[in-house]
Amino acid sequence: MEERPSLLFKLRPISDRLPSVQRPEGHVHFRTKLMWVVVVLVLYFVMTNVYVYGLDQGETLDLFAQYRTIMAGASGTILQLGIGPIVTASIIMQLFVGAKIIKLDLTKRDDKACYQSVLKLLVIVMIVFEAVPQVFGYLVPSSGLVGSVGDGGAKLVIIAQLCAGSYIVFLMDELISKWGIGSGISLFIAAGVSQAIFTGTLNWNPVSSDVAMGLDNPPAGTIPKAIYILANTNSGEMSSWGYESIFLGEPNSLVALLCTILIFFIVAYLESTRIELPLSHGSARGARGRYPIKLLYASNIPVILMSALLANVSMFALLFYTNDFLSGIPLLGHNSALGYFESGSTSAAGGLAWYLSAPTGLSSWLMPILDPGVYGNGHGAIANLSHVAIYFTVMIIGSIFFAKFWVETTNLGSEAVANQIQKSGMQIPGFRKDPRVLKRVLDRYIPTITILSGALVGALAAFADMLGTTGNASGTGVLLTVGILIKFYESMGREQMMEMNPVMRGFFGSE
Numbered sequence: 001m002e003e004r005p006s007l008l009f010k011l012r013p014i015s016d017r018l019p020s021v022q023r024p025e026g027h028v029h030f031r032t033k034l035m036w037v038v039v040v041l042v043l044y045f046v047m048t049n050v051y052v053y054g055l056d057q058g059e060t061l062d063l064f065a066q067y068r069t070i071m072a073g074a075s076g077t078i079l080q081l082g083i084g085p086i087v088t089a090s091i092i093m094q095l096f097v098g099a100k101i102i103k104l105d106l107t108k109r110d111d112k113a114c115y116q117s118v119l120k121l122l123v124i125v126m127i128v129f130e131a132v133p134q135v136f137g138y139l140v141p142s143s144g145l146v147g148s149v150g151d152g153g154a155k156l157v158i159i160a161q162l163c164a165g166s167y168i169v170f171l172m173d174e175l176i177s178k179w180g181i182g183s184g185i186s187l188f189i190a191a192g193v194s195q196a197i198f199t200g201t202l203n204w205n206p207v208s209s210d211v212a213m214g215l216d217n218p219p220a221g222t223i224p225k226a227i228y229i230l231a232n233t234n235s236g237e238m239s240s241w242g243y244e245s246i247f248l249g250e251p252n253s254l255v256a257l258l259c260t261i262l263i264f265f266i267v268a269y270l271e272s273t274r275i276e277l278p279l280s281h282g283s284a285r286g287a288r289g290r291y292p293i294k295l296l297y298a299s300n301i302p303v304i305l306m307s308a309l310l311a312n313v314s315m316f317a318l319l320f321y322t323n324d325f326l327s328g329i330p331l332l333g334h335n336s337a338l339g340y341f342e343s344g345s346t347s348a349a350g351g352l353a354w355y356l357s358a359p360t361g362l363s364s365w366l367m368p369i370l371d372p373g374v375y376g377n378g379h380g381a382i383a384n385l386s387h388v389a390i391y392f393t394v395m396i397i398g399s400i401f402f403a404k405f406w407v408e409t410t411n412l413g414s415e416a417v418a419n420q421i422q423k424s425g426m427q428i429p430g431f432r433k434d435p436r437v438l439k440r441v442l443d444r445y446i447p448t449i450t451i452l453s454g455a456l457v458g459a460l461a462a463f464a465d466m467l468g469t470t471g472n473a474s475g476t477g478v479l480l481t482v483g484i485l486i487k488f489y490e491s492m493g494r495e496q497m498m499e500m501n502p503v504m505r506g507f508f509g510s511e
Contacts, residue, residue, distance in 0.1 A: 015121040021174040048074035054145030072188035076166030085126035149171040200471025256468035298403035320481025361468025395462040414442040503505035
């Protein structure tokens with residue numbers, strides 16, 4: 001008799017009562033799926049403009065400002081937490097199942113239903129876990145709300161709004177996965193990054209809204225800024241500072257736009273690069289197939305996990321330096337070596353947290369070396385070069401580590417893939433039908449590809465951060481968006497194929 005994870009199944013009566021999206025009973029037409037995708041994306045953009053009631057926007061600090069685009073949220077709104085709690089809960093469940101800490105067989109319907117049900121409960125736990133520290137730390141209630149319900153009541157009101165907003169995002173993700181196309185979380189990330197790139201490229205509003213538009217306060221978008229400077233300067237001014245402002249001036253320099261476009265093309269090319277192992281069916285003569293091993297075998301997961309780790313390093317450094325309680329802890333509290341922060345800023349100005357933080361374009365490290373009088377950041381040439389070198393190295397090594405860890409815990413390793421091929425009845429022509437033989441063949445490719453894919457995505461993300469990205473989308477955000485759009489395009493192709501050929505629904509596992 002099979003052993004079941006009794007604790008998780010005991011949680012199902014609680015988690016099954018939580019609000020959820022009902023799965024469709026029959027086939028959902030392609031147009032209906034596309035409609036739900038559009039509806040959910042419109043609702044997502046509406047929610048990014050619904051500000052938290054009773055929040056003092058002027059006094060509030062955004063702990064994850066540097067990682068805001070990939071968290072698919074908006075500071076000060078009911079999507080303050082973004083997809084953070086959902087992704088964290090999903091990663092915890094996947095790693096626990098992959099590492100066999102939680103004994104669930106996701107090929108079985110009951111176990112999969114238990115997994116999905118308990119995941120909802122864990123999402124709520126993570127929402128509260130992430131909302132409470134932010135509200136009691138850096139989300140300041142307005143004086144009006146505090147005067148009405150008291151400080152504790154005001155914070156509870158804000159926590160309730162953040163919890164409601166985050167759970168609505170979770171339900172929208174469920175709606176996309178059951179009634180739409182692809183993953184809602186992926187679409188929210190792509191939507192947020194695409195919005196940042198679009199506004200960073202075409203924004204006609206001045207950099208500072210408090211000052212009239214002028215050459216010292218040009219449009220914020222890359223293209224409008226270039227046009228405005230070219231139209232309002234003479235040849236002498238262009239030679240002295242105009243070209244520098246267009247190509248390197250923050251925000252949204254032309255170099256950042258070119259880097260963003262370059263990363264798009266590089267990732268699109270790498271996503272299509274793969275090795276295909278020929279397969280044949282052991283009993284059905286003539287039945288052949290191929291098992292693709294992509295160059296980006298571990299996908300973008302390693303760089304997501306690495307970015308999350310560095311975000312937490314930055315957050316804890318900020319807490320130890322500025323929090324009234326934590327700053328008093330011996331050795332760790334208010335220790336400049338761990339990281340020090342200027343007043344009102346959530347980005348480290350020095351210390352370990354600064355060396356591990358992502359550069360925000362050439363103006364953050366190269367220009368302070370070439371022209372410290374204008375672009376100086378308080379650090380010398382050696383410190384700025386060390387910052388870039390350390391960040392680049394840490395991103396590559398960390399991404400390799402997470403790539404190997406992710407592949408081994410999500411059944412993508414050689415042994416797991418060999419068993420999957422064996423169970424499907426397929427084999428590599430010319431080799432004995434034995435999973436051990438298959439494993440030896442796959443060992444020639446998967447371990448090497450895993451390391452190479454982790455190094456590539458880490459290097460690309462760090463390279464994009466060093467040159468800068470339009471709209472401060474971050475290198476990780478650009479990488480994610482390209483991969484998400486490619487997979488969404490492939491998913492649309494499969495959906496259209498199933499729409500035209502109903503027999504294909506069974507082949508792709510659709511009901």
